[in-house]
Amino acid sequence: YENSNDGSIAIARQIAELIRAKQKAKQKCVLGLATGSSPKTVYAELVRMHKEEKLSFKNVVTFNLDEYYPISRDAIQSYYRFMHTHLFAHVDIHPKNIHIPSGEVSKEAVKAACAEYEKEIEKEGGIDLQILGIGNNGHIGFNEPGSAVHSRTRLINLDHSTRLANSFEFATISDVPRMAITMGISTILKSRKIILMAWGVAKAKAVKAAVEDDETELVPASLLQSHPDVQFVVDELAASELT
Numbered sequence: 001y002e003n004s005n006d007g008s009i010a011i012a013r014q015i016a017e018l019i020r021a022k023q024k025a026k027q028k029c030v031l032g033l034a035t036g037s038s039p040k041t042v043y044a045e046l047v048r049m050h051k052e053e054k055l056s057f058k059n060v061v062t063f064n065l066d067e068y069y070p071i072s073r074d075a076i077q078s079y080y081r082f083m084h085t086h087l088f089a090h091v092d093i094h095p096k097n098i099h100i101p102s103g104e105v106s107k108e109a110v111k112a113a114c115a116e117y118e119k120e121i122e123k124e125g126g127i128d129l130q131i132l133g134i135g136n137n138g139h140i141g142f143n144e145p146g147s148a149v150h151s152r153t154r155l156i157n158l159d160h161s162t163r164l165a166n167s168f169e170f171a172t173i174s175d176v177p178r179m180a181i182t183m184g185i186s187t188i189l190k191s192r193k194i195i196l197m198a199w200g201v202a203k204a205k206a207v208k209a210a211v212e213d214d215e216t217e218l219v220p221a222s223l224l225q226s227h228p229d230v231q232f233v234v235d236e237l238a239a240s241e242l243t
């Protein structure tokens, strides 16, 4: 797309079409959702469709990719707060259908909480459509370079480059949590359909490595090459390194 606005609207339309098709079939629509700056316009467009075009989220079940650890739900930087601010507070989704990894569980309880998250996804029949952004280092979710293709939801250490990229949300870099809970690569690959979005020149190298170079755990987004139904939606700047 020429710009991120057009790309975001195209993604929102695909999401809305899926929600409506599932409604018609009287089925739930299970969405995997991302946070960060990339999907903000997608969510704004979905909110507009809810308000102006009667798009209902009553049949929608959501699973977010990740959350900082530790972090309280109420923290300004929590992904719990992000999702409520940008989407959930403005649409008719049932609160019980919202799933976000908790940054509040004790260290001893994290492993069980991650296993439970995987079970919840399975109980809902798996993810129909997973939305992804991409890190400058090629991460998807918070699966940093080196994440195994068979990884599942787990606690991970954030790379310095990721903490730096996200530090604008915090007072200083030392305030950025050192860890996060993220769905694994295999969790993401089990989704029936995947849409990754990337805007701006800062993502161009990661997009090229993911799409044109070989699959490698050193560029987690390249592991999407083995999935049968993936779209990369990019603006001209993010596509500028593609040959």
Ligand code: F6R
Binding pocket: 033, 034, 035, 036, 037, 038, 039, 065, 066, 132, 133, 134, 135, 136, 139, 140, 141, 142
């Ligand atoms: C966030 C997530 C991350 C971001 C990525 C890009 O839920 O899964 O992988 O998508 O760090 O972040 P932005 O969009 O802020 O450039």
